[in-house]
């Protein structure tokens with residue numbers, strides 16, 4: 001039997017991407033196919049989506065979705081089966097999906113993503129879908145609108161990619177959502193005196209997943225639960241952790257057009273050419289291990305701690321190549337660090353997909369000192385590309401990296417370095433450990449080889465999602 005799934009996502013690679021959510025929404029449909037799941041992705045009709053849409057067929061026309069006319073157009077966009085929501089008043093804007101070109105959140109984001117939820121619930125019911133799989137707060141109103149609609153309903157699953165973004169708005173928007181008054185309640189969308197989109201979704205969904213088993217446990221604690229810990233505890237039997245994979249066709253060092261030299265585990269020496277390319281790109285000179293960073297520059301990612309440790313990194317003999325953007329103060333801190341250490345620290349502020357591949361293919365290690373990390377994808381790319389991950393032991397990082405402690409090293413199973421507690425001393429110590437192991441070339445090579453042979457694909461996790469879909473549909 002084929003299962004028909006409607007994936008509801010606010011970003012999907014390669015159409016629109018601000019982070020890992022896009023990678024997951026982009027890769028999961030193809031990975032689910034062998035398990036008998038046919039996915040259509042429902043996505044707002046941002047300019048980047050409408051431009052790429054081909055073979056479009058209008059499947060539904062709405063005169064008024066919270067004040068905006070909208071057409072649902074089914075088609076294909078860069079290989080993805082989509083239903084794009086053509087609603088120029090909501091989505092035809094310059095800038096990113098959530099913010100204007102100056103980086104300020106659109107003031108009507110609540111309207112834009114409530115509209116996504118309304119359309120999702122209607123399309124799920126009228127277009128023959130068996131299950132709605134909604135992602136993060138932007139998709140989370142889909143199960144809420146399903147809950148408050150009449151007639152037969154498909155099942156609904158919400159995946160939490162990041163609890164730090166609750167999609168909470170003023171209570172005054174509630175009437176415009178056109179939900180029954182009873183929905184403004186604990187059993188509904190009410191969240192700490194306002195309207196919580198993620199809250200509503202977590203309450204309404206038949207099941208909830210998050211993107212790693214460790215994060216699924218962590219969010220029961222106030223430090224990680226961001227105010228949702230009570231709700232998560234109440235729904236505990238329906239909350240599951242399924243770790244992300246990466247698209248191993250896009251992330252394949254043996255056939256990556258972005259690399260100066262392709263390589264695999266048998267030809268690791270060919271990596272040297274990519275390493276030189278990283279040195280050139282970041283103006284690095286001399287020798288010593290090259291640590292790289294590909295990240296949003298935020299507190300979640302521990303980038304403030306890394307900025308504090310930059311001098312120590314150089315003192316221990318390391319070099320740093322950083323690509324990222326985000327918090328202006330952190331951007332400035334890294335720019336200053338690069339000025340202090342010419343030839344040892346190179347920084348590029350911005351977003352560059354191709355360069356991120358080159359860095360994974362050429363740097364020696366990737367630093368991920370996250371305070372919390374629901375899953376994290378850059379460590380998976382690092383493992384696949386022989387770029388050894390050095391990461392905080394939290395969330396998906398803890399689930400996907402095997403620390404190079406003495407036992408793991410001697411058993412030949414280590415794939416990276418994990419450290420506890422994101423603080424300058426613990427990160428500096430992890431960097432020192434890396435520099436020491438790097439000096440022992442066979443030991444470092446063993447880490448790379450072990451990482452490159454780890455399974456970072458979607459295969460096991462797609463099977464887990466397909467199994468969960470089937471269980472929910474069966475009831």
Ligand code: ADP
Nearest residue numbers: 019020295296324350351352353356376377378
């Ligand atoms: P998050 O979604 O929390 O930002 P993830 O590790 O799950 O973190 O996913 C981040 C994704 O975005 C990865 O695919 C990573 O390679 C990419 N990425 C992050 N910053 C940049 C950047 N400055 N340039 C290119 N790619 C980036």
Ligand code: GLC
Nearest residue numbers: 020021161211373374375376
């Ligand atoms: C979020 C999380 C990240 C996760 C990604 C994809 O952005 O911060 O840890 O990998 O979603 O699930």
